[in-house]
Amino acid sequence: MTASSLRFDVAVLGGGNAGLCAAITAAEAGASVVVIESAPRAFRGGNSRHTRNLRCMHEAPSDLLSGAYSQTEYVQDVLSVTGGRTDRALADIVVRESAGCPAWMMQHGVRFQPALRGTLHLDRTNAFFLGGGKALLNSYYSAAARLGVTVMYDTEVVGLDIAGRECRAVTINTEGRERSVAPGSVVLAAGGFEANLSWLAESWGEAARNFVVRGTPYNKGRVLKLVLDGGAQAVGDATQMHAVAVDARAPVYDGGIVTRLDCIPLGIVVNRDAVRFYDEGEDAWPKRYAVWGRLIAQQPGQIGFVIVDAKVQDRFMPSVFPPIAAPSIAELAVLLGLSADVLERTVATFNEGVRPGRFDHAVLDDCRTEGLSPNKSHWAQRIETPPFWAYPLRPGVTFTYLGVRVDASGRVLMNAGPATNVFAAGEMMAGNILGAGYVAGLGMTIGTVFGRIAGEEAARIAAS
Amino acid sequence: MLPADLTSRGQHVLAVCNACRYCEGYCPVFPAMEQHRVFTQGDLVYLANLCHDCGECLYACQYAPPHEFGIDVPRTMAELRVASYQEHSWPGALSGSFKSVSAMGATVLTVACLAMVLVVALATGTGFPSFLSVLSGGDGDADFYGVMSHGAMVWLFGGVGIGLVCALAISTRRMWLEMSGTAARSAPPVIPTILPAILRASTDAATLRHLHGSGEDCVGAEELRLPWRRWCHHATVYGFLLCFASTSVAAVYHVVFGWRAPYAYSSLPVVLGSIGGIGLLVGPAGLLALRGLRDSARSYAPQQSLDSVFIASLFLVSLTGCLLLLLRTTAAMPSLLIVHLGLVLALFVTLPYGKFVHGLYRTAALVRFALDNTSRAALERQRMEGTAP
Numbered sequence: 001m002t003a004s005s006l007r008f009d010v011a012v013l014g015g016g017n018a019g020l021c022a023a024i025t026a027a028e029a030g031a032s033v034v035v036i037e038s039a040p041r042a043f044r045g046g047n048s049r050h051t052r053n054l055r056c057m058h059e060a061p062s063d064l065l066s067g068a069y070s071q072t073e074y075v076q077d078v079l080s081v082t083g084g085r086t087d088r089a090l091a092d093i094v095v096r097e098s099a100g101c102p103a104w105m106m107q108h109g110v111r112f113q114p115a116l117r118g119t120l121h122l123d124r125t126n127a128f129f130l131g132g133g134k135a136l137l138n139s140y141y142s143a144a145a146r147l148g149v150t151v152m153y154d155t156e157v158v159g160l161d162i163a164g165r166e167c168r169a170v171t172i173n174t175e176g177r178e179r180s181v182a183p184g185s186v187v188l189a190a191g192g193f194e195a196n197l198s199w200l201a202e203s204w205g206e207a208a209r210n211f212v213v214r215g216t217p218y219n220k221g222r223v224l225k226l227v228l229d230g231g232a233q234a235v236g237d238a239t240q241m242h243a244v245a246v247d248a249r250a251p252v253y254d255g256g257i258v259t260r261l262d263c264i265p266l267g268i269v270v271n272r273d274a275v276r277f278y279d280e281g282e283d284a285w286p287k288r289y290a291v292w293g294r295l296i297a298q299q300p301g302q303i304g305f306v307i308v309d310a311k312v313q314d315r316f317m318p319s320v321f322p323p324i325a326a327p328s329i330a331e332l333a334v335l336l337g338l339s340a341d342v343l344e345r346t347v348a349t350f351n352e353g354v355r356p357g358r359f360d361h362a363v364l365d366d367c368r369t370e371g372l373s374p375n376k377s378h379w380a381q382r383i384e385t386p387p388f389w390a391y392p393l394r395p396g397v398t399f400t401y402l403g404v405r406v407d408a409s410g411r412v413l414m415n416a417g418p419a420t421n422v423f424a425a426g427e428m429m430a431g432n433i434l435g436a437g438y439v440a441g442l443g444m445t446i447g448t449v450f451g452r453i454a455g456e457e458a459a460r461i462a463a464s
Numbered sequence: 465m466l467p468a469d470l471t472s473r474g475q476h477v478l479a480v481c482n483a484c485r486y487c488e489g490y491c492p493v494f495p496a497m498e499q500h501r502v503f504t505q506g507d508l509v510y511l512a513n514l515c516h517d518c519g520e521c522l523y524a525c526q527y528a529p530p531h532e533f534g535i536d537v538p539r540t541m542a543e544l545r546v547a548s549y550q551e552h553s554w555p556g557a558l559s560g561s562f563k564s565v566s567a568m569g570a571t572v573l574t575v576a577c578l579a580m581v582l583v584v585a586l587a588t589g590t591g592f593p594s595f596l597s598v599l600s601g602g603d604g605d606a607d608f609y610g611v612m613s614h615g616a617m618v619w620l621f622g623g624v625g626i627g628l629v630c631a632l633a634i635s636t637r638r639m640w641l642e643m644s645g646t647a648a649r650s651a652p653p654v655i656p657t658i659l660p661a662i663l664r665a666s667t668d669a670a671t672l673r674h675l676h677g678s679g680e681d682c683v684g685a686e687e688l689r690l691p692w693r694r695w696c697h698h699a700t701v702y703g704f705l706l707c708f709a710s711t712s713v714a715a716v717y718h719v720v721f722g723w724r725a726p727y728a729y730s731s732l733p734v735v736l737g738s739i740g741g742i743g744l745l746v747g748p749a750g751l752l753a754l755r756g757l758r759d760s761a762r763s764y765a766p767q768q769s770l771d772s773v774f775i776a777s778l779f780l781v782s783l784t785g786c787l788l789l790l791l792r793t794t795a796a797m798p799s800l801l802i803v804h805l806g807l808v809l810a811l812f813v814t815l816p817y818g819k820f821v822h823g824l825y826r827t828a829a830l831v832r833f834a835l836d837n838t839s840r841a842a843l844e845r846q847r848m849e850g851t852a853p
Contacts, residue, residue, distance in 0.1 A: 042530050049526040052486050111679060113489025117498060130678060131524030132486030138523055142687040256526055258483035318501050320483040 008034040008150070009462035010455070011170055011183035013157050013223050014190035015039075016046035017133070017444055018426025020140035021451025022187040022458065024108060027147035029459035034150040034181065036172055038190070039218045041153045044137065046191045047215035047399060047427070050256040051133035052116070053126040054448060055441030057099045064102055064112050064127040071095050074125075077439050081287055085435025087235075093408055094433055094442075097449040102127050104452070109139035119317075121284055121362070126441040133444075157190065157223050162230035166420045184462025185421035187454045188412065189447075192400035192427040193221025194241065195253065200397070203238040210302035212246050214260075214396040217253040224403065224428055232422075233405040233413045236431030242438040243293020245269075246396030247321045248303060258320040261391050264292060265379050266315055266361070267308035268350055269393070271299040274333065274342035276350065281378035284364065290398075290438030297395040304393040305336055307347070310385040315361055323389035332388050351382040399443065403431035410454035421461050423454035466505055466547050474508045477540045480527060487521040490678045492833050493541075494521075499836065509551075510643035512544035513822075514829040516674045518682035519762055542764040549770075549821055552642065554634040561817040565769040570777075577813065578806030581612070581620075585802055588616035592798055601795025606726040611798045612805065614718065621805075624812045631816040636824045643832050657838055658831075665830035669823070672697060685759035696750030700778065701823075703743025707785070710737035726792055738789065744782035748775040774819035781807045 010026040012019045015037030027033045037044050057074045058065050074095045078086060102112065111130040115123030122128075129136045144151065152174055159171030170181040193199045195217045200208035228234055250259035264280050265288070271277055278295050282288050296304045307329075326332035329347050333340040353369035359381055369375045403424070405413040410423040426447040433446055478497055481487070488494040493515050500507055519538055527533035550562035585592070591610030592598045602610065609617075668674060672694050675682045681691045714733040717723040727733050752775055755768075784804040791800060 113678075116485050116488055117495075128489075129486075130489045131520060132484075132526065134526045135486075135520075135524035138687055251532065254531065256484070257486070258480055258527075314501075317485070318479070318482050320480050 005169065005180040005182040006034065007182050008032045009184040010034075010187060010458045011036065011181050011185075012187045012189060012455075013170065014046065014188070014426070014428075015044050015141075015151065015153075016189060016191060016426060016447070017048040017051070017136065017140070018428075018447035018451035018454075019187065019189035020045075020137065020144060021448050022189060022423075022425055022455035023144050023149050024140065024147060025452045025455030026187070026459040026462075027144065027149050029456060029463075031184070031459035031462050032148075032150075033144075034152060034183075035144065036155050036157055036170070036181075037151060037153050038156045038222075039153065039216065043216065043218065044141070044153060045134070045216075046219055047194075048137055048444070048447070049132075049134045050215050051129070051136070051444050052257065053122065053128040053441045054101060054444035055098065055126050055439065056101060056445070057095050059099075064114075065124060067124045069125045074098070077287065078433065078442070081290070081437035081439045082433075082435050083437060085437075087432045089408060090406070091433045093453075094446055094449050097452075098445045101445065101448045105136075105448070108143040110136050111139070119286075121286055122440060125286075157226065160186075160223070160226045160230050162227070162414075162422075164231075164416050165414050165418065167230075167422045183421075185423065185458040187410075187451075187458050188223055188227060188404065188422065188424040188428050189426045189451065189454075190223035190428060191216070191219035191221075192241075192403065192430075193224055194219050194397045194399045194427075196220040199238075200400075204297065207297055207302050210394060211243075211297065212248075212250050212255065212259070212394050212396040213253045214244070214246060214250075214255060214398050215253075219399070219427070221400070227404055227412065227422070227424075231414045231416060232419075233415055235403050235405040235429070236401040236435060238400070238402045240401035240431070240434075240436050241293070242290050242398040242401070242434070242443065243297065243395050244289050244398065245292035245296050245304065245306070245393040247319055248392035248394040249321045250394070250396065255396075259396065260289075261306060261316075261319055261393065262289070263308050263312070263316040263391070264289075264306050266312040267306050268347070268376070268383065269304050269306050270338070270343065270346055271305075272301050272303050272338065274338040275346055276372075276374060279374045279377050281368070281376045281380060283377075286440040289440070292393075293395040293397065296393050302395055305338070305390050306393060307332070307383065307388060307390045309381075309383045309388050311381060313389060319391065321391070323391055325387045325389050327386045327388070329383075329388060332390055336390055336392070347383050350376075350380075351384060354380050354382050398438075399427045399430070401431035401434050401436070403427070403429045405429075406432055406450070409457045410450050411457065421458070423458050425450040425454040466508070466544070466551060470543055470547055471505055471508060474512070474540055474544050475503045477535055477537060478503050478508070478511070480533060480535050481521075481537065484527075486526075487524055487537075490520045490524070491516065491518065491674050492830075496833055496836065499840075504645065506642045506645045508544050509548045509639070510829055510832060512541045512548060513639070513643065513825045514833060515541040515545070516672070516682070516826070517542065518675055519759075520678065520683055522762065523683060523686050536761075538762060539764055542767045545822075546764075546766050546770070548639065548642070549825070552635045552638040552825075553817060553821070554631050554638065558817050561814070562770065563766065565766075565773050565818075570773055573814065574807065574810045577810040578803065581806040581809055582802055584616050584620055585612040585798075585805075588613040598798045598802060602798055604793045604795070604797075606792040606797060608725050608792075608797075608801060611801050614724075617805075621808070621812065624809065628812055628815050632821070632824060635816060635821065636828060639825050640828050640832075643829060657835060661831050661834035661838060664834040665827050668830050669827045684754065684757045684762070688757070688759075690754075690757075692750060693754050696747045696754065699743040699747030700751065700775075701747075703740045703745075703747055703782070704778070706736050706740025707744060707782070708740075710734070710740060734789065737785070741782045741786045741789070744778055745786065748779040748782075751775055752779075770819040773814075777807065777811050777814070781811055 009031035010033045012023045012035045015035045023033045023035050113130040155174040158173050161169040167186045195213045246259040330340040333343040353372040357367035359367050364378050367380045369380045406429045412419045412422040430446045521537045527535040550559045553559040589611045675694045680689045710733045788800045
């Protein structure tokens with residue numbers, strides 16, 4: 001510890017979307033703000049770099065969003081994907097405040113674009129950032145600089161001095177030495193522990209070693225651990241997360257969007273025993289893609305294989321890895337290391353179960369199977385037209401849900417009561433709303449809404 | 465053929481972009497890319513020439529260096545572009561100019577052109593029979609054709625002009641065929657579709673629409689978006705065209721009306737040429753100055769050399785032209801005229817083998833883009849009407 005503390009009204013721990021929204025809001029309220037970012041400048045922003053949109057409530061069509069997406073429907077979607085495991089009051093805040101986010105974002109330099117082609121349904125519900133999350137972060141960092149926010153890159157938080165309900169100091173490691181920050185208030189926005197395979201292994205066991213970390217390698221959960229150890233109430237369970245099926249050939253860290261596979265609803269998924277295990281067509285993809293990470297994680301060896309035939313090969317976004325192709329199911333099985341007999345039987349059984357219907361990828365169509373276990377509820381077509389394509393799948397963790405409990409003003413709830421000067425936003429508290437499951441774009445909405453709330457409250461507390 | 469490693473690198477970069485698509489709203493390159501899953505060399509050449517080098521997609525890219533994927537789209541496009549210039553220039557023997565431009569080579573060429581002009585002047589000019597007489601100057605009556613006869617000027621520059629137009633036409637046609645792939649060879653577009661496409665592409669080119677199409681101007685460095693590159697480019701292009709118009713009007717005056725140069729300062733050729741000349745001074749100077757503001761990560765040395773040589777030659781042609789206008793009644797006129805004509809000759813001779821070609825090739829790419837859009841829109845309509853094949 002050095003003698004001189006760095007004094008700021010508000011210390012924001014973490015330089016991603018939530019942290020920047022908090023920093024900008026606090027600075028505009030007149031506070032002196034420092035953002036502590038553990039990554040070097042080139043990798044700043046945590047997982048936000050890989051994002052592309054946020055889900056917004058709106059009553060009428062606009063430049064960004066078609067049709068309407070009411071509060072009722074939005075809340076219903078959240079309830080549906082979480083199975084009711086959500087703090088209803090906080091979810092309502094996120095949904096209600098989401099309507100005002102695009103305007104605020106644009107005021108701070110963020111630009112939007114029409115919904116990306118190949119993303120079905122999303123143009124009504126999700127506003128897409130022009131250039132994606134990294135461009136969004138560039139705009140925010142630029143806005144923060146104009147507001148006089150101090151940013152410290154390559155700086156890790158190594159200690160939180162919490163006494164009862166107050167955080168008195170933050171110890172950071174910067175340029176090889178430890179320093180102390182004495183903040184009026186603190187906003188915790190340092191992400192989950194998704195890049196910490198050891199922590200994941202505590203609840204998943206050795207299966208965690210087969211996970212792919214879709215985003216930043218910097219989210220080891222250090223700040224989360226510090227604040228939980230400092231007496232903050234935890235929310236959610238350690239096995240819950242937003243995880244999708246990614247190509248097994250993806251790099252262990254930071255592969256991002258290009259490794260995700262979107263063809264699952266158009267085909268079948270088998271495990272390493274060559275049998276199906278879940279309804280591939282259960283619901284619209286933006287509401288279902290996030291269950292597949294968990295599903296694959298629960299399969300033997302944490303491996304799965306999606307198989308499609310030639311009929312649907314142009315109907316999904318291309319993956320960066322080439323498909324494994326073969327002219328017959330038996331030959332495909334050989335390439336995948338699966339039993340040819342079992343795979344042929346699985347496909348044949350599936351095909352027999354397919355009932356006639358009118359295929360329409362844009363709606364919940366009537367192409368389904370009957371008499372199978374599990375059935376496929378929609379988009380079921382016979383897999384019989386060569387060439388057959390397969391992609392190997394692994395669970396790709398986006399972010400973890402175990403976090404800190406907060407109240408409606410983003411204030412962290414300690415075991416001893418609501419913290420006097422500690423707030424949280426983003427992944428660190430998303431678990432309050434996401435007990436399980438996920439729907440596309442919700443993460444960025446939570447971060448933006450609670451980032452702004454936390455920033456405003458933190459500035460107010462620091463001023464008083 | 466493009467080098468194999470460049471082709472595979474281009475295919476890899478585009479495969480990543482195609483799977484990501486976050487940059488889709490910045491410019492036409494991404495929507496054009498999304499029509500394919502596999503990229504042929506012709507696709508790479510098309511996309512690289514469609515790219516306007518605005519830089520947005522570098523700063524937006526989560527996979528840009530130092531990320532292990534190392535995706536640098538503007539840089540990859542620049543490499544493909546320059547390689548395609550070299551591949552399609554005609555005749556092939558002169559295409560080496562795209563690979564390496566040296567100050568020495570440029571100087572030698574310029575000196576050779578100056579010498580050529582001097583020889584022709586001495587042979588055909590009536591007022592100045594010797595080199596010394598050129599240096600010592602005339603009697604202040606701005607008698608250009610005393611230095612070099614009008615006929616000699618017409619034959620020399622007209623002949624070279626026809627040659628360069630042929631070279632440009634041949635190379636542009638080759639580029640067009642490569643960019644359009646097999647479709648162009650088997651079924652050339654019909655007049656009703658090609659004319660609107662050309663009109664659309666020309667408007668895009670004339671307004672540099674894609675340098676500010678996403679709402680803000682092109683990026684010099686992260687979050688530094690200024691309109692100056694676009695405005696200096698406009699000054700250069702329109703300055704050039706005004707100078708061309710000036711010469712054309714003067715040709716009409718001379719041939720049709722028998723009015724010979726020098727023309728009054730208030731005359732149409734002089735007014736056009738003066739405004740054009742100012743544009744052709746301010747524009748190139750501005751473009752060079754803006755280079756200093758540019759992030760070094762955005763510079764690709766071979767492209768930069770091509771740019772520099774072309775900008776410098778335009779600037780010098782305009783500078784000497786302006787000086788000639790101002791000093792035409794002084795003793796310096798003959799020397800200045802020789803220098804100016806020599807620089808113009810050098811510019812003409814190098815036009816098909818330098819940066820200038822980007823105007824034609826990029827416009828051709830825009831034509832293809834417009835055509836693809838029309839046919840895609842038509843196909844969508846057919847699908848909705850149920851009349852699709």
